[in-house]
Amino acid sequence: MSLAIPATSATPQQNWLEKLGAGHIILAVALVLYPLVASDFFLTQIGGYSLIFGMLGLSLMLLAGYGGMVSLAQITVAGIAAYAIAILGNNNSSILGLGWPWWLAVPFAVLAAALASALIGWISVRTEGIYTIMITLAIATATFYFAQQNYAIFNGHSGYAGIRAPVFWSVNWRDPRPFYYLCLGLAALSYAAVLYGSRSTFGMTLQAIRDNPRRMRALGYHVTAHKVFAWLLAGVIAGLAGVLLVWFNGRVSPGTIGVDAAIDVLIIAVIGGLRHPIGPFLGAVVVVLMQTFAIDIVGAERFNTLIGMVFLVIVFVSPDGILGLWGRIKPHLAQESLRPGP
Amino acid sequence: MRMHRRTLLALAVFTGLTAPSMALAADDTIKIGLLATFEGPFTVLGEDGERGAMTAVAEMNGTVAGKKIEIVKGSSDASPDSAVRAARKLVEQDGVKVLVGPLSGDEGIAVKDYAKTQPNVTFINGTSAAQDTTLRDPAENFFRFSTDGAQWMAGLGTYAFKDKGYKKVATVAEDYSFPYTQVFGFMAEFCKAGGHVPSKSWVPIGNKDFSSVIAAIPEDVDAIYVALGGADAVNFLTQYQQGGGTAPLIGGSITVDQTVLTSKGKLKEVLKGTPSAGPTADTNDAPAWKAFVEAYKKQPGAFPSPSLFAHGYYVDMKATLLGLDQVGGDVSDGGKKLRDALSKLSFDTPTGKVSLDKNRNAIADIFLTEVTEGADGNLLNKLVKVVPQVNQTLGIPEDEFMKLGAVNRDNPSCP
Numbered sequence: 001m002s003l004a005i006p007a008t009s010a011t012p013q014q015n016w017l018e019k020l021g022a023g024h025i026i027l028a029v030a031l032v033l034y035p036l037v038a039s040d041f042f043l044t045q046i047g048g049y050s051l052i053f054g055m056l057g058l059s060l061m062l063l064a065g066y067g068g069m070v071s072l073a074q075i076t077v078a079g080i081a082a083y084a085i086a087i088l089g090n091n092n093s094s095i096l097g098l099g100w101p102w103w104l105a106v107p108f109a110v111l112a113a114a115l116a117s118a119l120i121g122w123i124s125v126r127t128e129g130i131y132t133i134m135i136t137l138a139i140a141t142a143t144f145y146f147a148q149q150n151y152a153i154f155n156g157h158s159g160y161a162g163i164r165a166p167v168f169w170s171v172n173w174r175d176p177r178p179f180y181y182l183c184l185g186l187a188a189l190s191y192a193a194v195l196y197g198s199r200s201t202f203g204m205t206l207q208a209i210r211d212n213p214r215r216m217r218a219l220g221y222h223v224t225a226h227k228v229f230a231w232l233l234a235g236v237i238a239g240l241a242g243v244l245l246v247w248f249n250g251r252v253s254p255g256t257i258g259v260d261a262a263i264d265v266l267i268i269a270v271i272g273g274l275r276h277p278i279g280p281f282l283g284a285v286v287v288v289l290m291q292t293f294a295i296d297i298v299g300a301e302r303f304n305t306l307i308g309m310v311f312l313v314i315v316f317v318s319p320d321g322i323l324g325l326w327g328r329i330k331p332h333l334a335q336e337s338l339r340p341g342p
Numbered sequence: 343m344r345m346h347r348r349t350l351l352a353l354a355v356f357t358g359l360t361a362p363s364m365a366l367a368a369d370d371t372i373k374i375g376l377l378a379t380f381e382g383p384f385t386v387l388g389e390d391g392e393r394g395a396m397t398a399v400a401e402m403n404g405t406v407a408g409k410k411i412e413i414v415k416g417s418s419d420a421s422p423d424s425a426v427r428a429a430r431k432l433v434e435q436d437g438v439k440v441l442v443g444p445l446s447g448d449e450g451i452a453v454k455d456y457a458k459t460q461p462n463v464t465f466i467n468g469t470s471a472a473q474d475t476t477l478r479d480p481a482e483n484f485f486r487f488s489t490d491g492a493q494w495m496a497g498l499g500t501y502a503f504k505d506k507g508y509k510k511v512a513t514v515a516e517d518y519s520f521p522y523t524q525v526f527g528f529m530a531e532f533c534k535a536g537g538h539v540p541s542k543s544w545v546p547i548g549n550k551d552f553s554s555v556i557a558a559i560p561e562d563v564d565a566i567y568v569a570l571g572g573a574d575a576v577n578f579l580t581q582y583q584q585g586g587g588t589a590p591l592i593g594g595s596i597t598v599d600q601t602v603l604t605s606k607g608k609l610k611e612v613l614k615g616t617p618s619a620g621p622t623a624d625t626n627d628a629p630a631w632k633a634f635v636e637a638y639k640k641q642p643g644a645f646p647s648p649s650l651f652a653h654g655y656y657v658d659m660k661a662t663l664l665g666l667d668q669v670g671g672d673v674s675d676g677g678k679k680l681r682d683a684l685s686k687l688s689f690d691t692p693t694g695k696v697s698l699d700k701n702r703n704a705i706a707d708i709f710l711t712e713v714t715e716g717a718d719g720n721l722l723n724k725l726v727k728v729v730p731q732v733n734q735t736l737g738i739p740e741d742e743f744m745k746l747g748a749v750n751r752d753n754p755s756c757p
Contacts, residue, residue, distance in 0.1 A: 041434040045427075092455075148546050149517065151751065157518040157547065158422065158448050161455050251452065255421025292431055295380075295417055301389070303417070304381060 031184055040176040046292065048176075048248060050284040051183040055190050055241035057268040057280025059234040062194055065274040066203060067230045068210035069124070072262045073136040074238045076143045077117045079257030081242030083147070083154060084109035085163060086252050092162030095155045102166035110239035117235020118228055125227045140262045148254040159253025163246055174247060183244055187281070190237045194277045197233070206230055271314045273323025282322045286314075371410045372671050374662065375432035377443025377453070378468060378655070382419035383548045383573045386601050387651045388445050391468055393641035394652030395442060398659035401637060406663050407671035414438055420445070420547065422452035429453050433463050439673040440464050440666070440680070442659050445651065446571075447472035447491070447520025457481040462676035464684070466662045469654030471595075472519035473526070473749045476703035477734060483677070485684050485702045487661040488654035489621055490734060491520050492527030492749070494595040496708040497729040498619040499531025502592050506617060508564040510538050511592065514555060514578065515569035517544035522749045524569040524594045530736060530746070533756035539567075540757050549574060552581045559589075569594025575602045576609065583612045593618035598713050600624070600649040603721040613721060616713045622653045622693055623709035623725035624716075634692035646720050657691050657704075664689055695731070705733045 035043055056074050063069045088105040091097045100108075124135045147154040165174035173182055197203045206226055209216045213223050246252045255261075264287065272283020290310055294303040318325040376395055379388035392415070404411050414436045416428035425444045432438050441463060444453050450470025457465040458481045465484045467475070471491035476484070502508045511532065515521035521544075529539055540563065543555045555578070559566060566589050570578050575597045591612070596602070598618045602609075624647040626632075634656070638648040648656070665684040666673075673680055688697035694707035707730050711723035735743035747753045 039435075041431070045430060045434065145546065156751075158451070161422070161452060249423055249426065251422065251426070251455075253422050253448075255419070255423045258421070260419070292435075295415060299415070301380065 028188070031188075035177050035180060043176040043180045044248070046285075046288055047180050048183045048244075050281070050288045051180075051187040052241050052244045052248060052284075053265065053268055053288060054281035054284035055187050055237055055244070056265045057272060057284055058187075058190055058194060058277055059237040059241070060265055060269045061272075061274050061277060061280045062197075062234045062237070063230060064269065065277075065279075066198055066206050066210060067227060068128075069121075069227065069230070070129075070133050070266075071120070071124075071136045071234075072133055072266060073117075073120050073140045073143075074234070074265050075257050075261045076140045077113045077120070077235050077238040078242030078245055079143065079147070079252065080116045081109040081113035081239040082246035082252040082256065083160070084112050085243055085246045086160035087153070089163065091160040093155050093158065093160045095151075095160075096153070097160075102168070106243055109243055110236060113239025113242055114232050114235035117238060118232040121228045121231025121235075122224075125224055125231075137259070137262070140257070141259055144254055144258050147257065154254070157254060159251060159256070161251040163250050163252070165247035174250075179248070186240050186244065190240065191277050191281070194237070198277075202226070202229070267311060271311055271321050273321030275320060275323050279321055279323045286310075286322065371412045372406060372440075372666060372673075373412045373414055373436065373438045374659075375416060375429075375436065375438035375441035375443070376413050376659075377416045377418065377425065377428055377432065377441060377445075379420045379445045379449075380415075380417035381424075382421075384420045384446060384571060387469075387572050387596070387649070388417075389643070390601060390645065390649045391445055391651040391655040393638060393644055394648060394654065394656035395468075395659040396641055397634070397638045397648075397652070398656050398663060400640070401660070402663050402667075406666045407669075409671045411663070416443070418444060418449060420449065422448045425449035426452050426456050429456055433460055438463070439677055440466070440662055442466045442655065442662055443468040443470075445469050446518075447475075447523065448518050450475040451519060454481045454484045457484045464673070464677040464680050466658045466684070467654075468658060469651050470520070471523060471654075473523045473734070474519065476701045478748065480701045480703075483681060485658075485661070485681075485698065487658045487687075487696055487698070487704045489704045489706050489708070489732065491523035491595065492530070492736060493704075493706075493732045493734060494620045494650075494708060495524055495527030495531070496619060496732040496736060497531070497710045497727060498592070498617065499528050499533075499537070500535050501617060501619075501710055501726070502528075502565065502567075503532055503535040503537045506565070506590075506592075508537065508590075508592070510540060510560075510563045511565050511567050512541045512543070512559045512563045513539060513567040513569070514543045514545065514559070515567075515594065516571065516574060517546050517751070519749065521569040521594065522751060525567070526749045526754060527736070528567055528569075528592070528594075529754045529756065533754060538756055542751070544751055545570070545574070545578075547574065550577060552578045553585070556582055556585050556587060559587075563589060565590045565592050567592040567594070568597050571596040571599075572601055576605045576607070579609050579612050580607060583608060591616045593713070595620035595650060598711070598723060599651070600645040600647050601651065603713070603723075604645050610715065610721060613713045614715060617711070617726070618713070618723065619708055619710045619729075620650050620723075621706065621708060622648070622650050622723070623711045624722040625714075625724045626693070626709065627725075628692070628694075630690065631692040646716075646718075647722065653693065657693075657696060660691065661687055661689065661696070694728075699733060701734070703734045705731055708732045 060074045063071050087096045088098050088100045124132050171178050217223050268283040268287050269280050273279030290307050294306045298306045378391045416432045418425040418428050445468045454475050467486040473490050476486050593616045665680050668683040669679045696704050696706045710727040714724040716722040
């Protein structure tokens with residue numbers, strides 16, 4: 001796939017406000033003020049959940065959009081972090097639960113996720129296209145069954161329950177508002193990092209490798225190392241999302257990291273769009289809203305059909321997702337604004 | 343004009359965000375959440391559970407204490423995560439103060455844990471039947487008027503050993519808390535009577551290929567105890583029959599349920615004569631049961647006879663409505679009065695009297711059954727014997743019962 005990344009035409013005269021862009025500022029203000037209008041449910045179950053899945057989609061976007069590697073194992077990576085939190089921290093399933101404080105458990109969980117991601121990348125890096133999808137799907141499925149049938153470490157089908165988000169600075173981070181801001185903060189950080197990273201030397205090299213690995217190899221670049229490093233970075237983002245996910249649910253079980261969830265992440269990235277890091281977040285909002293409210297619109301028997309139809313329509317109207325849709329509508333809007341008023 | 347459109351859009355978005363607080367305004371309706379599995383391998387079971395719950399609602403003509411009943415549905419896919427997510431949506435977004443559900447074992451344990459964080463909401467079980475939902479570390483606001491999976495097995499172990507003469511039985515069951523509870527209930531009696539269980543196979547939910555499981559069953563067993571649900575049971579039984587398996591079967595409650603018996607194929611010959619036990623029996627002659635079957639059949643897509651999911655959801659929904667009726671539909675005190683009423687509630691169901699113990703778990707009659715072919719060619723569970731008023735400790739004194747330990751894959755054991 002050829003994905004055009006807008007060239008950065010940063011001139012020295014630009015101040016930081018212009019560099020940030022009006023869109024980003026409006027979006028940031030809106031997201032920071034969102035708790036003023038939203039109910040607790042919309043804050044966590046829609047807002048927080050969308051941000052978490054947006055981060056998972058972002059880690060996939062990093063790999064697929066810049067590196068050309070479509071992974072179905074991002075939820076697996078997040079699951080490794082989530083299980084690590086359950087095992088290293090406290091849980092009430094009376095299995096393991098080593099009782100580490102959060103500031104020790106979280107870095108360990110994210111590190112484990114990043115290393116696991118790098119390992120998955122290292123295994124799949126020699127494959128391309130559909131073969132990468134297949135090998136990562138195989139890893140995701142194998143991990144799912146391993147977790148489901150291993151009782152000593154993963155507690156089987158029941159998984160771990162009773163996991164609490166930490167309380168520090170006298171704030172309970174699982175309360176709706178703090179949890180939303182926690183998700184927002186980490187999501188914004190990941191988003192900014194990916195945006196910055198895509199314009200860095202490494203990001204440019206990665207995109208060049210995506211477009212023509214043979215030429216890059218001939219130029220003397222270590223293609224495999226660059227790709228595996230991209231997996232490691234994607235693993236950090238997915239790992240952070242996994243930590244948030246386990247705090248959000250208060251529990252983790254094989255259902256969390258099943259093939260359904262893996263495909264959800266892919267759907268989120270695809271319908272959001274892979275051209276820009278904002279795409280996965282847009283996709284996550286649409287998917288979470290659909291999954292939550294479709295049952296109210298068409299009843300219990302047919303709601304999955306409705307969800308599928310909406311996704312089909314989005315992909316049919318715009319093959320590059322909601323972002324592409326925006327790209328198509330924008331010129332028309334601009335045209336309209338040029339017309340004289342009524 | 344353009345401004346107007348934008349203002350309207352902004353208004354619409356704003357209304358959407360604040361809708362939950364407005365939705366609580368209506369005072370002449372009572373909202374009840376209904377949580378069942380409408381996705382995944384247990385979909386058929388969840389749909390029949392819904393029919394059962396709706397039968398109870400229809401029986402009250404859709405009103406309770408002069409208020410209209412509004413059912414808000416939530417769906418899970420039988421995984422605990424999805425059950426909690428759906429419960430959260432019903433409680434925190436739709437604002438239900440009473441929730442009926444969920445359907446399956448681990449879901450029940452997860453929803454019980456969630457119930458502890460919502461002390462002002464009353465949770466009434468659907469058909470979830472894991473022992474630990476109510477026996478260990480129960481939630482004050484979680485009630486189960488349907489019995490648990492070990493209770494459902496009352497009488498079966500003794501019957502298999504004494505009447506059928508099976509001395510050695512292998513078990514095949516799904517790998518989560520409900521089948522553990524069923525195997526526990528069966529083995530508690532069977533081992534006590536002198537039987538042996540040389541091999542236990544645990545298979546993941548949604549398994550398609552059972553060949554390795556079938557190959558691992560020892561040759562010299564007298565029978566195979568099968569506790570699989572929905573599509574899993576059909577897949578296993580079909581493959582066992584095609585593989586030339588001949589050992590007689592003993593059924594877990596949901597293995598010989600209407601959700602499996604009505605499936606098409608060559609299962610009939612395999613299943614005929616299979617003894618089982620559970621909260622219902624299709625050929626029950628009691629007038630109350632017959633009246634229930636007729637009322638149930640009015641629901642769209644109903645089976646020839648209600649499955650135990652329809653029965654369980656019916657009983658729990660009925661208890662909910664009776665409780666609400668007693669308090670005049672008033673849950674404005676955080677449901678305290680309702681929970682008091684529910685804990686004391688004792689009523690006659692289509693399958694006999696139901697009351698609660700101190701953990702808010704049901705004490706009820708259990709039916710020993712055998713699969714037979716009905717007059718119209720449908721398979722039915724013929725009533726063999728009623729075991730009256732089984733409690734959660736299966737008649738064993740509580741301290742002695744707790745010493746048997748928590749239900750899991752290795753407990754109990756009598757190789």
